[in-house]
Amino acid sequence: YQGFAGRSTNEVLQLYSAHGQQQKLQRSSVVTQLHGAIKKRLKQDLKSLHSFALELSKDFQHQSTTYLYQVLTAIQEIQLQNEAMQMFQIKAFDLEQSLQEVTERYEKEKQKRRALHNSLVELRGNIRVHCRIRPLLPFDTAAGHSIPQDRQRNFSEEVAYAADDETVLVKCSRPGHASINKTFQFERVYNASESQDTVFADVAPLLTSLLDGYNVCIMAYGQTGSGKTYTMLGPELEENFAFSLEDELELGIIPRATQEVFRLISEKPPGSHWVEVSVVEVYNNEIFDLLAKDSCGKVFGIKRDVVTTREGKADVPLLTHETVENASEFLHLVNKGLQLRVRHPTLVHAHSSRSHLVVTLTITTIVSEDNFGTSWEDEQTSQRLNKEVSCTFPHKRRDSKSTSSSRASSPAQLEATERLKQVKTRLQLVDLAGSECVGMSGVTGAALRETSFINRSLSALADVLGAIAEQRSHIPYRNSKLTHLLQDSLGGDAKLLVMLCISPDQKYLTESMQSLGFGTRARQVQRGQVKKKNLPVPSKAK
Numbered sequence: 439y440q441g442f443a444g445r446s447t448n449e450v451l452q453l454y455s456a457h458g459q460q461q462k463l464q465r466s467s468v469v470t471q472l473h474g475a476i477k478k479r480l481k482q483d484l485k486s487l488h489s490f491a492l493e494l495s496k497d498f499q500h501q502s503t504t505y506l507y508q509v510l511t512a513i514q515e516i517q518l519q520n521e522a523m524q525m526f527q528i529k530a531f532d533l534e535q536s537l538q539e540v541t542e543r544y545e546k547e548k549q550k551r552r553a554l555h556n557s558l559v560e561l562r563g564n565i566r567v568h569c570r571i572r573p574l575l576p577f578d579t580a581a582g583h584s585i586p587q588d589r590q591r592n593f594s595e596e597v598a599y600a601a602d603d604e605t606v607l608v609k610c611s612r613p614g615h616a617s618i619n620k621t622f623q624f625e626r627v628y629n630a631s632e633s634q635d636t637v638f639a640d641v642a643p644l645l646t647s648l649l650d651g652y653n654v655c656i657m658a659y660g661q662t663g664s665g666k667t668y669t670m671l672g673p674e675l676e677e678n679f680a681f682s683l684e685d686e687l688e689l690g691i692i693p694r695a696t697q698e699v700f701r702l703i704s705e706k707p708p709g710s711h712w713v714e715v716s717v718v719e720v721y722n723n724e725i726f727d728l729l730a731k732d733s734c735g736k737v738f739g740i741k742r743d744v745v746t747t748r749e750g751k752a753d754v755p756l757l758t759h760e761t762v763e764n765a766s767e768f769l770h771l772v773n774k775g776l777q778l779r780v781r782h783p784t785l786v787h788a789h790s791s792r793s794h795l796v797v798t799l800t801i802t803t804i805v806s807e808d809n810f811g812t813s814w815e816d817e818q819t820s821q822r823l824n825k826e827v828s829c830t831f832p833h834k835r836r837d838s839k840s841t842s843s844s845r846a847s848s849p850a851q852l853e854a855t856e857r858l859k860q861v862k863t864r865l866q867l868v869d870l871a872g873s874e875c876v877g878m879s880g881v882t883g884a885a886l887r888e889t890s891f892i893n894r895s896l897s898a899l900a901d902v903l904g905a906i907a908e909q910r911s912h913i914p915y916r917n918s919k920l921t922h923l924l925q926d927s928l929g930g931d932a933k934l935l936v937m938l939c940i941s942p943d944q945k946y947l948t949e950s951m952q953s954l955g956f957g958t959r960a961r962q963v964q965r966g967q968v969k970k971k972n973l974p975v976p977s978k979a980k
């Protein structure tokens with residue numbers, strides 16, 4: 439049994455080991471199979487991965503080439519655009535430069551033309567006529583009751599135009615009337631859109647002449663409502679007629695001229711010039727001093743007279759002259775004077791002025807006697823001015839009411855060691871009364887008297903200009919107070935600027951034609967060649 443058992447144990451062991459071996463064999467073959475399968479699979483995966491990577495890199499290569507190409511094209515385009523831009527910039531710069539050159543040349547040509555033009559005017563005499571056509575305004579449409587039935591229309595129609603800056607064209611055809619197509623030439627024509635500034639720019643050179651020793655007169659001529667006051671002073675303020683320096687853009691010739699005079703004086707030696715103002719009105723052929731004050735200091739108009747001095751100059755004895763030191767002081771005075779201005783509402787334009795307003799700036803220049811006479815190039819001028827010299831220093835000013843100030847210009851403060859003389863030049867700024875015909879205004883009685891005085895003084899003005907034109911020995915200055923008062927700014931070598939004011943509407947055709955006729959006649963005034971004169975060297979106040 440023990441043997442049997444031993445044998446069977448061995449067998450079992452053998453069997454067991456055989457079984458183990460068999461299992462081992464089996465396992466190893468499975469492992470081998472598995473290994474083979476995995477290997478195969480791995481190989482396949484690796485292969486597909488490889489081909490995928492290959493494809494990917496191909497794709498990447500392709501794409502990057504495309505992008506690179508695109509980037510290159512973009513860069514090229516940018517370069518091209520840059521070049522084009524540079525070309526444009528060069529072109530723009532060139533154009534800008536040539537534009538600047540052309541503008542400069544144009545400005546030079548314009549200045550040359552103006553200078554030539556001015557010499558021409560100088561040769562023609564000293565009267566220049568400018569014409570300003572105002573815009574159509576709402577009150578042109580509202581048919582005036584004053585206008586005769588056949589001329590009444592309830593719509594506006596422009597008949598007067600600025601054809602260019604020297605020509606006025608009047609063009610009108612009405613049924614039953616001969617048609618009009620006429621041009622008028624003046625030194626300068628302003629259209630309705632031209633500003634106060636533009637108008638003044640042409641006036642300013644005259645003020646240089648003023649400080650060069652010439653008397654200057656600027657007057658606005660035209661019917662009521664044609665823009666005389668607007669041109670001379672500025673838009674009228676109904677309540678208080680006060681003009682102020684604040685409405686700078688709208689300011690007319692009078693305030694601007696004063697500013698310019700003070701500016702020009704500021705360039706001269708301090709204390710060598712001073713300015714006095716008088717404001718008068720010529721109403722019904724009588725002169726009223728609008729700056730005269732009563733004993734309480736209240737302003738009221740006093741009647742004055744104009745006389746001819748022994749030297750043949752016009753003078754208004756006792757006329758109030760106020761010294762002013764700047765434009766705002768001046769304007770304050772003018773506003774005071776204006777409040778007194780006699781007004782009569784005609785039917786053409788409510789509150790129309792029925793009087794001539796004459797604002798005079800007297801500029802006194804102090805010149806050393808040693809300089810005097812030699813510094814004026816023109817012998818005649820020197821002689822003329824010698825006569826005008828009122829006195830030698832020390833001198834008391836005529837207007838004791840003038841505000842005493844600390845100005846060095848006060849003659850009393852000048853030492854009389856050097857012999858000094860005063861030269862007076864005058865700037866007269868005139869807002870004439872309306873030039874309309876009597877029938878036009880529809881006035882009767884006292885107003886009719888007013889109108890006939892206005893018409894007479896304006897025709898006296900035309901006569902004076904005519905007499906000067908014909909170089910007659912007798913100039914009828916004394917036929918009216920207006921011409922007598924303006925005598926020194928109309929005759930001699932004074933410079934006169936007539937600013938014709940025109941309403942463009944058809945219903946004012948007659949008046950416009952009359953004004954244009956007046957201006958045309960005034961332009962024909964010949965006063966012989968006027969020599970240029972040099973400034974005397976103003977003496978310095980000590």
Ligand code: ADP
Nearest residue numbers: 572573661662663664665666667668669673674
């Ligand atoms: P006048 O003094 O000749 O009677 P105004 O100067 O009083 O005329 O002008 C009449 C009206 O026309 C005013 O209301 C004025 O403001 C206006 N006016 C005149 N000229 C012009 C212009 N150039 N531009 C605008 N308004 C103007």
Ligand code: MG
Nearest residue numbers: 666667790791
């Ligand atoms: Mg007026």
